[in-house]
Amino acid sequence: MRKLCVVSMFVALFSLSAFAAETGDHPKAEFAAGYQYTHLEGGFNASGFNFAGTANLNSSVGITADFGSSFTSQDGVSYHNYTYTFGPQLALRANKAYTPFVHALIGGDHASAGFSGISATGNGMALLAGGGVDFNFNRYMSFRASGDWMMIHGNGSTSSKNFRMPIGVVFKF
Numbered sequence: 627m628r629k630l631c632v633v634s635m636f637v638a639l640f641s642l643s644a645f646a647a648e649t650g651d652h653p654k655a656e657f658a659a660g661y662q663y664t665h666l667e668g669g670f671n672a673s674g675f676n677f678a679g680t681a682n683l684n685s686s687v688g689i690t691a692d693f694g695s696s697f698t699s700q701d702g703v704s705y706h707n708y709t710y711t712f713g714p715q716l717a718l719r720a721n722k723a724y725t726p727f728v729h730a731l732i733g734g735d736h737a738s739a740g741f742s743g744i745s746a747t748g749n750g751m752a753l754l755a756g757g758g759v760d761f762n763f764n765r766y767m768s769f770r771a772s773g774d775w776m777m778i779h780g781n782g783s784t785s786s787k788n789f790r791m792p793i794g795v796v797f798k799f
Contacts, residue, residue, distance in 0.1 A: 694708070694709045
């Protein structure tokens with residue numbers, strides 16, 4: 627069932643590009659930076675930062691690299707999570723005021739936890755699926771609000787009830 631959902635999501639993402647309007651004038655690259663809120667399975671809420679870069683192949687399709695970080699400390703336990711993911715991003719540039727987008731990103735995850743001088747780390751796989759909206763100030767800058775479902779698999783376990791919400795500024799070139 628899970629494989630069917632993933633395949634359906636990819637088909638839907640790539641079908642969206644057929645409906646995108648070609649404006650002829652689109653940024654070749656975008657760089658986003660900002661704050662990231664993360665809700666992790668188990669009830670942990672964490673804050674951090676997010677950086678993303680997108681190389682637009684045309685007005686609808688781009689390749690995105692996303693780097694996120696979350697930090698929290700609860701009950702004496704310090705937790706850090708880092709994701710580095712890559713994949714396709716589809717944007718609908720039919721309106722100059724805003725640009726909605728969807729993406730499916732896959733890559734790695736590095737987590738560490740510490741308590742009273744004892745620490746543990748682990749590496750694994752990360753999968754992000756979601757999207758958002760860029761509210762355009764002008765053709766060179768916009769405000770981004772987005773959300774992603776996040777699955778993390780590492781050390782023999784899978785955590786699939788995670789959500790992250792990056793917000794920030796996008797610079798377009």
